[in-house]
Amino acid sequence: MKLPKLLLFIWALSLFSCAKKEETTFKFGVWITADAKRTDEEYAKEFKKYKDGGIDEVLINTNTDPKLLGRLVPIAKEKGLKVHAWIMAMNRPNDSVALQHPDWYQVSKDGKSCFDNRPYVDYYQWLCPTKKESRAHVLGLVEGLAKVEGIESVHLDYIRFPDIFLPISLLPKYNLVQDEELPQFDFCYCDACVSKFEKEHHKNPKTSHNTAIDMEWKNFRLNAIKAVVDDAYKIAHKHHVKLTAAVFPYPEMADHMVRQRWDKWNIDEVYPMIYHSFYNEQIDWVGYATKQGVTDLEGKKTKINTGIYIPGLKSDAELKEAILLAKKNCATGVSFFDGNALSDGNLKTIAATKASLK
Incomplete structure (x- = not known):
């Protein structure tokens, strides 16, 4: 009789653990990019469409324009939506x-600066x-x-380095093999990084036999x-708002692909972009990657909100499945990329799935 009781206890414990992470209502969000030329009336209509479709929050890219953000916050809030100020952090195109400061940009191992030699695409202009x-x-x-009144x-x-490895499905687009x-x-490999690293570790990464296995580097x-994240956390909290981030699917993968280890950050919530089609994975990978992140954050206050890539879904049935997989694996919400990709059918599915979770 001992074994069944033990299994029952473990099962109950796992449910309790997930339940603790779901104390807040499961929420639905969408990433959007703002355009100052659009009218308030146009945005009111767009925000109402999202709210009617089950969306709770909008993550708005205003190209770091606080004035435009301040204009949009009351419109969104009037429609019942929470607003997050979405910023491209280390990658600062245009x-x-x-x-005006070419020396601010990251430098590759072969000595080329992102200022005028950009990897992969022209908008990759990464600051050090x-x-x-x-x-x-x-x-x-x-x-x-953070100073804009009313944001969440x-x-x-x-908030990372340029991709040392691209998602596998993107490699043919750039005619690349990245083994x-x-x-x-x-x-x-800019002078500031190399100098600081030498001071701390008494070696130069430029002359390393194999930087890929140099763990200190x-x-x-x-x-x-x-x-940078930890300082941003202090700034956000000083102004009584949270710090959140869009990140790669789970910490070990983010570490490998883009020098990003988000389970070690001081941050309130992460939105891992679990875009299964980028990695030639099936829809169940949404659950797998969500669980990996949740497990790595065990014992921390940081919450996980699963990012879903709308163009990568084959049907509204897959959209519903992705939402349910995220919730089953203890995400506190889902967010969709992006607003332009959400069809009326998608929004109906989101609203219906949300209603079924109550």
């Missing part, structure tokens, strides 16, 4: 201030997380958004991103 001036610039932008959080995106770390995609970069 940042007019940063572009170590250099004092570039860090201060990013954190200043965070503070500008500052929502960090691109190993390639120097043109390996960052940041990898951890140095992981910690550089963590330091």
Whole structure:
């Protein structure tokens, strides 16, 4: 009789553990990009559509414009939506201030700067997380958004290094094979990073026999991103808002692909972008990756909100399944990328699935 009782206890414990993480209502969000040229009436109509479709919150990219964000917050709140200030953090394409400082940008192992030699795509213009001036610039932008009245959080995106490995389904698009770390995609070897690393570890990564297995060098970069996040957390909380972030699917994967170890950050909530189609995975991978993240955050206060990529879904039935998989594996909500991709059918499915969870 002892074994069945033990199994029953373990099962009950697992339910209790998930229940503790679900003390708050399971929420639904959507990422959107704002356009200052659109009217308030247009946004009121869009926000009402989201609310009617079961959406609870909007994560708005205003290109770090606090004025535009301040204009949109009351419109969204009037329609019953919470607002998060979505910011592209370390990747700052067309940042007019940063572009005046070429030395702020990350440098690849083969000596090329993101300022004028951008990896993969033209909008990859990554700032160094170590250099004092570039860090201060990013954190200043965070503070500008944190001051906007009525927001729920500052929502960090691109809070990492450039992709050392692309998601597998994207490799053919760039005619790439990435079976190993390639120097043109390996960052940041700028003078500030190399100098600080040498001071701390008494070796130069530029002359390392194999940087791919140099754990101190990898951890140095992981910690550089963590330091920016931790400072952003202090700024956000100083202004009585939360800090959240869009991140790669789960910590070990994020570590491997983009030098991002989000389970070690001081942060209120993460939104892992569990875009299964990017990795040639099936829909059940949404549950798998959610569970991986939840497990890695065991004992921490950080919550997980599963990101779902709408164009990667084959049907509304898959959309419902993805939502249920996230909830089953202890996410506190789901968010959809992005607003433009949500069809009327998608919104009906979201609203119906939300109603079924009550």
